[in-house]
């Protein structure tokens with residue numbers, strides 16, 4: 001049995017080749033990889049990959065959500081990493097140059113859109129926790145058009161300059177009546193805030209969302225404190241846990 005588990009794990013490992021990288025906010029670097037064996041990565045939007053980073057004789061594993069949009073960027077494996085002061089994996093990710101390689105495995109994760117009855121999805125994120133929702137955009141579009149559901153994306157960041165993929169989400173919302181986008185700034189409001197910009201922590205928006213615990217399905221991704229506070233509020237509001245789907249961004253070792 002142990003041998004089989006190792007064989008499965010080995011099968012899922014692959015070498016990533018960095019194609020390009022760019023800063024998409026002052027603290028977030030987006031990295032676009034391809035698999036060195038040129039195979040596409042067969043993932044479901046919302047999943048993540050785990051990378052291996054060798055650091056001071058230790059082999060660290062760190063996970064990053066896949067931000068690439070299937071179909072639109074077929075072989076690209078795009079991730080967005082937040083700079084963490086003294087962070088061992090992020091130091092490596094921020095220094096990597098195109099052409100360099102990194103061992104990875106995956107995809108993993110269950111923060112994916114399931115076959116739910118039509119209703120309303122609330123997709124809540126802090127920072128790079130929004131990247132799984134970016135990957136879901138084509139499926140979100142399909143569900144809005146065919147299944148009469150609506151989607152509200154709530155993104156919490158420190159200030160307007162940290163709004164990763166904000167223009168994309170705002171454009172997506174402008175083009176579709178079933179999709180709304182709200183940004184929440186915890187530290188700094190713009191001088192002239194737009195209608196979609198709010199002040200405070202993103203979980204603070206939940207009490208004003210006219211929640212329906214039977215019909216709404218809430219996805220929470222990113223900062224563990226946001227997820228714990230939002231979960232406590234949703235539980236108190238009568239949400240069954242099957243309607244609350246979560247992914248906490250914590251380091252594994």
Ligand SMILES: Cc1cc2nc3c(=O)[nH]c(=O)nc-3n(C[C@H](O)[C@H](O)[C@H](O)COP(=O)(O)OP(=O)(O)OC[C@H]3O[C@@H](n4cnc5c(N)ncnc54)[C@H](O)[C@@H]3O)c2cc1C
Nearest residue numbers: 062063064065080081082086087088089090128249250251
């Ligand atoms: C399923 C999953 C998906 C994830 N997806 C992403 C993603 O898409 N993008 C992303 O940037 N991260 C993501 N993370 C977090 C990521 O895996 C690392 O934990 C993070 O990059 C820090 O790793 P590090 O080795 O640089 O820091 P470490 O060397 O592990 O930590 C250094 C110090 O920083 C603190 N620290 C660790 N993480 C954070 C943080 N996020 N903010 C502030 N302080 C921190 C630690 O407590 C420690 O004191 C995800 C985590 C999980 C479990």
